[in-house]
Amino acid sequence: MNHEGLMNQSECQQVIDELDVVINDTRELMKRFEVTGMENEMPDDYAKLELMISEALKQQRHYTQEMLDTTGRD
Numbered sequence: 001m002n003h004e005g006l007m008n009q010s011e012c013q014q015v016i017d018e019l020d021v022v023i024n025d026t027r028e029l030m031k032r033f034e035v036t037g038m039e040n041e042m043p044d045d046y047a048k049l050e051l052m053i054s055e056a057l058k059q060q061r062h063y064t065q066e067m068l069d070t071t072g073r074d
Contacts, residue, residue: 006066007066007067007070008070009067009070012063012064012066012067012070013067015063016060016063016064016067019057019059019060019063020060022056023053023057023060026049026053026056027053029049030049030053033045
């Protein structure tokens, strides 16, 4: 992070990559829910997984935009 509290491109990319792991792991868990029929048995938990993916994608877009905005600051 620089003195203004902004992340540089490599820091943004690291966060984006970590969010990608969260998204992929959550999608895999949702698939397991679906294969076993647990999305019907535990609909609240399944909905929380959907929210997790939605929030992670939102954050990923934010950091992608921040990374694009930092071009030339590194």
